[in-house]
Every structure is written in structure tokens, then in C-alpha cells.
Amino acid sequence: MRAAYAIVPLTCAIAASAGAASAPNADAILQRAFDNYRAKSSVTTVAMTIHRPTWERRLSVRAWTQGMDDALVRFTAPAADAGNATLKLGTDTWVYNPKLNQVIKLPASMLSQSWMGSDFSYNDLAKSDDLITEYTHRLIATDQTGGHTVWTIEADPKPGAPVVWGKVVLKIRDDNVFVEETFYDQDMKPARQMTADKIGLLAGRAYPVMMTMHPLDEPNQWTRIETDDGRFDVSVPGYFFTLSNLQNPRS
Amino acid sequence: MLAALAWRNLWRRPQRTLLSLLSVAIVSGLLVFILSFQDGVYGQMKETTLRIFDGYAQLQAPGFADDPTLDRAIVQPEQLAHEAEGVPGVTVAAPRVNGFAILANGPRSYAAIVVGVDPASEARISSIASTIQEGRYLTASDTNSAILGDLLAKNLGVGVGGKVTMLGSARDGSVAADVLQVAGIYHSGVPELDRTILEMPFARAQDTFQMQDAANTIALSGPSLSSVDHALPVLEALARRTGVSVRDWQDMEPAMRDVIDLKYATSMLFYASLVLVVAFIILNTLLMSVLERTREFGMLLALGMRPSQIGTMVWTELLALALIGCAIGVAIGGGVTLWLQSTGILFPIDPKLLAQFGVPSRLYPSLSLFSALAGPGALVLAIAIGGLVPFLRVLRLTPALAMRGA
Numbered sequence: 001m002r003a004a005y006a007i008v009p010l011t012c013a014i015a016a017s018a019g020a021a022s023a024p025n026a027d028a029i030l031q032r033a034f035d036n037y038r039a040k041s042s043v044t045t046v047a048m049t050i051h052r053p054t055w056e057r058r059l060s061v062r063a064w065t066q067g068m069d070d071a072l073v074r075f076t077a078p079a080a081d082a083g084n085a086t087l088k089l090g091t092d093t094w095v096y097n098p099k100l101n102q103v104i105k106l107p108a109s110m111l112s113q114s115w116m117g118s119d120f121s122y123n124d125l126a127k128s129d130d131l132i133t134e135y136t137h138r139l140i141a142t143d144q145t146g147g148h149t150v151w152t153i154e155a156d157p158k159p160g161a162p163v164v165w166g167k168v169v170l171k172i173r174d175d176n177v178f179v180e181e182t183f184y185d186q187d188m189k190p191a192r193q194m195t196a197d198k199i200g201l202l203a204g205r206a207y208p209v210m211m212t213m214h215p216l217d218e219p220n221q222w223t224r225i226e227t228d229d230g231r232f233d234v235s236v237p238g239y240f241f242t243l244s245n246l247q248n249p250r251s
Numbered sequence: 252m253l254a255a256l257a258w259r260n261l262w263r264r265p266q267r268t269l270l271s272l273l274s275v276a277i278v279s280g281l282l283v284f285i286l287s288f289q290d291g292v293y294g295q296m297k298e299t300t301l302r303i304f305d306g307y308a309q310l311q312a313p314g315f316a317d318d319p320t321l322d323r324a325i326v327q328p329e330q331l332a333h334e335a336e337g338v339p340g341v342t343v344a345a346p347r348v349n350g351f352a353i354l355a356n357g358p359r360s361y362a363a364i365v366v367g368v369d370p371a372s373e374a375r376i377s378s379i380a381s382t383i384q385e386g387r388y389l390t391a392s393d394t395n396s397a398i399l400g401d402l403l404a405k406n407l408g409v410g411v412g413g414k415v416t417m418l419g420s421a422r423d424g425s426v427a428a429d430v431l432q433v434a435g436i437y438h439s440g441v442p443e444l445d446r447t448i449l450e451m452p453f454a455r456a457q458d459t460f461q462m463q464d465a466a467n468t469i470a471l472s473g474p475s476l477s478s479v480d481h482a483l484p485v486l487e488a489l490a491r492r493t494g495v496s497v498r499d500w501q502d503m504e505p506a507m508r509d510v511i512d513l514k515y516a517t518s519m520l521f522y523a524s525l526v527l528v529v530a531f532i533i534l535n536t537l538l539m540s541v542l543e544r545t546r547e548f549g550m551l552l553a554l555g556m557r558p559s560q561i562g563t564m565v566w567t568e569l570l571a572l573a574l575i576g577c578a579i580g581v582a583i584g585g586g587v588t589l590w591l592q593s594t595g596i597l598f599p600i601d602p603k604l605l606a607q608f609g610v611p612s613r614l615y616p617s618l619s620l621f622s623a624l625a626g627p628g629a630l631v632l633a634i635a636i637g638g639l640v641p642f643l644r645v646l647r648l649t650p651a652l653a654m655r656g657a
Contacts, residue, residue: 050424054322057424080425095353095418097428102416104355109362113351117424 026137026153029172034132036176036205039232041066049224050118059116068129070241074249075116084116087246093122096246103247112164119192119213119223123164131168134161140169149174165191173199175206190216202230253560257567264540268572271536275576275630278529280584282522282626284616287588288596289518291617293511298476299378299611300507301500303439304448306345306376306470307479309498310335310490315467316498321350321422321460325495328466332372334489335471340482342473345372346466348456352419352427354399354449356407363403365417365449367456367466376472379437379450386411386435393452396434400445404436411436415449421461429459469495476500522626530633534640537569541641548645549653562642569641573634577627588618 046061060077074085083098093106111122135155143150155168166188171180177199185191192215196208212224239245261268301307310331312323325331328346335344348367353360370389374380379398380388389396397415399407409415413433421427431451439445457463471486473479483499490497501508541548548561595613602612 052322052424055423084426097418097426099426099428100416100418100430102355104353104360104416104418105358106353107360107362110353110360113362114420116426117420 024139024142024151026139026151029139029151030132030137030153030155030170032176033170033172033178034129037178037207038065038068041234041236042230042232043234043236044230045228047226047228048116048118049226050116051220051222051224053220057117064236064240066236066241072241072246081116085246085249086115086122087241087243089241094243094246101247103243119215119221130161130163131155131170134158134163135168150179173206177206177208178211179208192216197224202227203232205232253564254567254571257564257571260564261568261571267536267540271533271572272576272579274529274532275573275634276579276583278525279577279580279627279630280587281580282525282630283581283584283618283623284588284591285518285522286622286626287592287616287618288614289515290619290622291592291615293514294476294617295611295615297500297504297507297511300504301476302376302378302472303441304377304379304444305500305503306472307476307500308471308483308486309503310344310469310471310486310495311498312467313494313496315349316496316502319349319351319467321348321420321462321467324422324462324465324467325469326465328464328469331489331493331495332469334493335469335486338482338485338489340473340478341471341486343372343375343471345369345376345470346453347373347468347470348453348460348462348465349467350419350427350456350460352417354403354407355416355418356409356413359407361403361406362447363399363449364447365419365451365456365460367453367460367462368450369453373450373470376470379439379444379448382437382439383435384438386433388435388437389450389452393434394455395429395431395452397431397449397451398435398437399433399449400447401436401438402442402446403449404433406446409433417449417459419460421459422465423461425461427459427461429455522629526626526630526633529630530637533569533572533634534637537565537572537638538641538644541565541644545648545653546655548648549650549655552648552650552653558646558648561648562645565645566635566638566642569638570631570635573631577631581623581627585618585623588616588622592616592618 042063042065044063046063048059048061050057050059058078059075059081061073062076063071063073065071069088069090071088072085075081075083083096085096087094087096093111094103095106096103106122113121115122115124135157138154138156139151140154141152143152151172151174153170153172155170157163157165157167166184166186168184169182170178173179177196179196179199181194182190183192192213194211194213196211198208198210199206200209201207202209207227207230210224210226212222214222298307310325312325315323325346332344332346335341345368350365350367352363352365354363368389370380370391370393374388383398384401386398389398399415404410407415411433415431415433417427417429417431419427431449437445453466457465471479473482480499483497486497551561552558592615595615597613600612
């Protein structure tokens with residue numbers, strides 16, 4: 001889901017051409033946006049701000065991705081959280097905690113829990129390409145905003161798809177950037193919304209460098225993701241996505 | 252004078268009167284016992300279930316019930332617990348930290364509810380301490396010990412003395428990580444608890460979950476559920492003053508409340524039909540006797556008695572019958588109930604089977620003013636209302652026709 005590639009731009013295996021927008025076909029628009037957002041591989045530095053009514057925390061994260069399924073996320077600051085890491089291989093997720101010096105595999109029942117206290121869940125990390133594979137897409141509106149064409153696409157779960165949302169509505173700009181994404185619950189009430197607050201250039205591509213996730217039932221609560229630095233289509237060594245590298249980083 | 256007449260009339264046919272009395276007495280005695288028994292069983296069921304973990308009531312941080320996050324915290328919980336213990340009807344109050352974490356042992360990991368408890372007061376509220384199967388319960392001197400349910404222990408593949416790794420989110424969003432040593436394994440008999448709950452020392456839970464000087468809930472207990480229920484208004488006032496909320500047993504165990512309500516509703520149907528049947532039997536008997544006595548009533552009318560006086564006399568006979576019968580029934584039924592209340596009734600059913608429903612194998616009826624008087628009261632009322640039928644019939648009598656027996 002969107003939340004995931006906010007943090008971890010996972011690569012899409014089917015690398016469709018990231019050419020200019022021509023025919024407004026919903027599947028193609030979404031695919032191009034994904035391809036822009038994720039590449040074959042990526043290394044990004046992200047600042048995550050978690051805002052709560054009573055406190056706010058700012059975490060620094062370094063993330064590596066390879067292909068569609070593999071991701072490693074390592075927290076670098078603050079000191080209390082530095083060293084904690086999450087590794088995703090296929091559908092399995094492990095966490096490493098430096099205090100315990102242990103790797104723990106997450107049970108399936110925990111995947112819907114908050115990831116590091118943020119408004120993202122482990123599922124957001126683990127099921128990143130659900131939106132393409134588990135939903136059907138339909139272009140419902142085309143608007144002009146600030147010199148860009150913005151497409152609104154409604155994604156409805158395929159029958160029997162193992163997803164939690166009733167539907168997802170996405171706004172995508174003609175330069176293949178996600179502008180807004182609203183998740184509706186099974187009662188078709190908007191449950192949470194991610195907005196691109198700032199779109200800039202990152203390693204030569206238009207990119208939502210600042211995004212905020214708002215749970216809509218908690219007014220004074222949000223998580224903001226700012227991507228400070230990113231490299232795409234770089235080669236990440238294979239050992240990176242292993243349990244031993246999760247516990248004992250080689251780099 | 253009418254009452255004396257009615258009384259004398261009753262004993263003109265002693266056999267019929269005694270039989271009527273007997274049926275009223277048996278039914279009202281039965282009602283007293285059944286109602287007391289039902290109250291007693293449900294009371295025990297509630298207490299047994301609540302004693303496992305919930306406590307008879309809880310003080311909670313506002314909103315914790317709907318959204319049980321660490322952020323919903325009670326500050327200075329020890330002080331509030333101390334105040335709650337001062338409320339008459341409440342004898343023990345135990346603050347708890349309720350965290351959520353992954354427990355892991357090697358490659359095995361399971362989600363669990365991690366509860367920080369004060370061992371001494373917790374043992375007086377929750378029966379988990381007394382269902383330890385292996386090892387021991389927590390003690391005040393424990394620092395890194397934990398107890399967990401047998402199903403959770405089995406899932407994790409950990410035994411007494413083994414180590415469990417815990418990883419969750421602390422109150423401030425940071426990582427809550429700890430390693431605990433298993434001191435004991437409990438078997439509460441409730442799979443949801445045995446599979447999910449780990450208890451650890453309160454202070455360490457506060458430390459691990461960044462809950463300094465805070466707790467999420469305070470579990471309360473007392474000599475009985477009703478004593479805590481009676482203390483609820485005072486607890487409400489205390490809660491309002493300190494900005495927390497009170498949850499009573501019905502709020503904590505809504506499913507149990509619904510089941511009990513449903514059972515009461517269905518048994519009420521049964522009681523009502525019992526009362527109706529007996530009332531009709533008695534009325535039938537009386538109507539017969541009124542018909543038999545038509546000539547006698549004609550004579551009384553001819554002597555100058557007004558129809559309403561005769562009607563009242565008949566109605567008084569009926570009421571006397573009902574009241575005396577019920578009094579006997581309440582006395583005998585209440586006596587038997589009181590006796591069984593002290594000895595208990597042992598059911599020859601597998602105790603394990605009963606335990607699934609939170610029912611012990613020895614059951615105690617519970618006699619109360621309500622259970623003693625509700626059934627018989629309803630019976631008297633039904634007979635008194637039904638007695639209007641013969642009363643109205645007598646009103647229609649005229650001396651000449653009645654004397655001819657028409």
C-alpha cells in the first residue's frame with residue numbers, strides 16, 4: 001500500500017515504460033506512478049515525524065530496497081531508537097532490536113500493528129504492491145491544477161482479495177507523482193489519508209519529498225515522511241537482505 | 252364479620268381447601284427455590300468469571316475501553332488505588348500496566364498482552380495466581396520474572412526458568428524491549444487468557460513501556476460482586492473527581508450479561524406459565540364452589556345481605572387461600588433454600604465441563620427478598636385478579652332465582 005512506498009520505494013518487477021502520459025488509462029497511470037516512485041532498487045534517507053496529541057518524535061531512517069519484495073529499513077536516530085531495523089523478505093517480516101541483540105520474526109497477527117509507533121503498520125511495509133495486484137482501477141476524474149493534469153483513480157478490491165480497505169482513491173499528477181491517497185474502510189468511510197505536501201526533484205525525478213499520513217478518526221495525529229536523499233536503480237549487494245546483515249550490519 | 256364468615260366457609264370443605272392450599276404452597280415454594288437457585292448460579296458464574304482476571308470492577312483511563320493504548324494512562328495510580336481501597340465495599344485495588352508486545356523464544360514469536368502487576372494485590376483480585384501449574388506466581392521481590400498462560404508457553408516452547416524476549420511499543424512511541432525469565436505457568440481454563448496474557452512485575456513494566464508513575468487500569472475487588480456493585484456510586488464520584496472512568500462487570504463482560512439476561516427472560520416465561528396454571532386451578536375450584544353454593548347465596552340475599560358483600564366474602568376466601576398457601580410455600584421453600592445455601596448442591600457433572608462455563612461443581616442458591624417474594628407475590632396477584640370472575644358472577648345473583656339454584 002501507499003504507506004509502504006512512502007518509506008520504501010520498492011521496485012516493480014514489471015518495469016513498464018515511464019514515458020510521458022498519453023492515453024488516460026487508469027492501469028497505466030497507476031503503473032507509471034509506481035515505477036516513478038519505486039525503481040529496480042533504491043537507497044533512501046528518510047526523516048519520519050510522528051505527531052501525537054501529547055508528544056512528537058522525529059526518527060531518521062535509512063532504507064534499501066531490491067526488486068519488489070525485499071526491503072531493509074534501519075533507524076539511525078534518535079539514540080534510543082538507533083539500530084532498530086526491519087527486514088522484509090517476500091511476505092516475511094523480521095525486526096532487530098539492538099538492546100536485545102535479537103532478531104524476531106513478526107507473527108502474522110502483529111502485522112496490522114503500528115510500525116515503530118507511527119501511523120503506518122507493518123502491513124504497509126509488507127504488502128506494498130497490493131494496490132496494483134489486488135485492486136481494479138478506474139479513472140473517475142481528470143482535473144487541471146497548477147499546470148499539471150491530475151487524474152483521480154478509484155481502486156476497488158478484486159473479489160475475495162485479502163485486503164483491509166473498502167476502496168482506495170488516488171490522485172496522480174501527469175509527471176507520475178502521487179498527490180493524494182485516501183483509504184476507505186469496509187463501510188466506505190474515509191479512514192486515513194496520505195497527502196504529498198511537497199513535490200520536488202529527487203535524483204532527477206519528480207518525487208513527493210514530503211508526505212503526511214493522517215488517520216482521519218484521530219484529528220491531532222499524523223506521521224510525516226520526508227525523503228532527504230535518494231538513489232535509484234543502484235546495485236545493492238545481495239547480502240544486504242539477509243538475517244545476518246539485519247543483526248550485524250556489514251556496511 | 253365477612254372475614255370470619257369467609258374463614259368458616261373455607262373449612263366447610265377441608266379436603267378441597269387443603270388441596271388448594273397445597274398446590275399454592277408447592278408452587279410458591281418451588282418458585283422461591285428456583286429463583287434463588289438461578290440467582291445463586293448466575294452470581295457464582297459472574298464472580299468466578301470476573302475473579303479470573305477482570306476484577307469486580309475497574310477504574311480505567313478515559314477512552315481506554317475503546318482504544319486500549321498505553322497513552323491512555325492514569326497518573327499516580329498508587330494514590331488512586333489507595334483511595335479506591337478506602338471506599339466501603341472495595342477491599343483491594345491493583346494498578347496494572349497493559350502493554351501489547353511480541354513475545355519471542357528463538358524462532359517462535361507470538362503476539363501477547365503484557366500486564367504489569369503488583370503481585371500481592373493482584374493475587375487478591377485475580378485467580379490466575381492460584382492456577383499456577385508449574386513454578387510459582389510473581390513475588391514482590393521479582394524483577395525480571397514473568398508468568399504466562401500454558402497455551403502461550405506451549406506456543407513459545409518455553410518452560411519455567413526459560414527466557415522470553417519481549418518487543419513492543421512504549422508509551423512515547425519508542426521501542427519497548429525486554430528479556431524476562433519465566434517463573435510460572437498458569438492455566439486459568441479460559442483459552443483467550445491462557446493464550447495471550449503474560450504478567451510481569453509492575454515497576455519493570457512501567458520502566459519498559461515508559462509508563463513512569465502511570466498505569467492504564469486499576470482492578471477492584473471486594474468481599475462479593477454485590478458489595479462492589481453497591482460501591483459503584485461512590486467509585487463514580489471518585490472517578491469524576493480524578494478524571495478516570497469506572498467500568499462495572501456488565502461493561503467489561505457484555506456477553507455474559509447478555510447471556511444471563513436472556514436466561515432470565517426465558518425462565519420468566521416458564522415461571523409465568525406456572526403461576527397462570529396454578530391460578531386457573533384455584534379459580535376453577537372456587538368457581539365450582541360458587542356454583543354449588545348458589546342456593547346458599549340466594550338464602551343470604553333473601554336474609555338481606557347485599558350481593559357485593561357476598562362477592563367480597565367469596566373474594567376474601569380466595570385471597571386467604573392464596574396468602575396462607577404462599578406463606579407456607581415461602582416458609583418451606585425459603586427454609587430448604589437456606590439449608591441448601593449453607594451446604595451447597597453437588598452436581599454429578601464433570602467439573603471440567605462446568606468450569607468452561609465458569610460454574611463450580613458445587614452450587615449454592617442465593618435467597619434474597621426478591622427471590623423469596625417475587626414468585627409467590629405474582630401468584631397472589633394472579634389469584635386476586637382472577638378472583639374478580641366469581642365476584643362479578645355473585646353480583647348478578649337475584650334471591651329468587653338463586654334460591655331455585657339457577
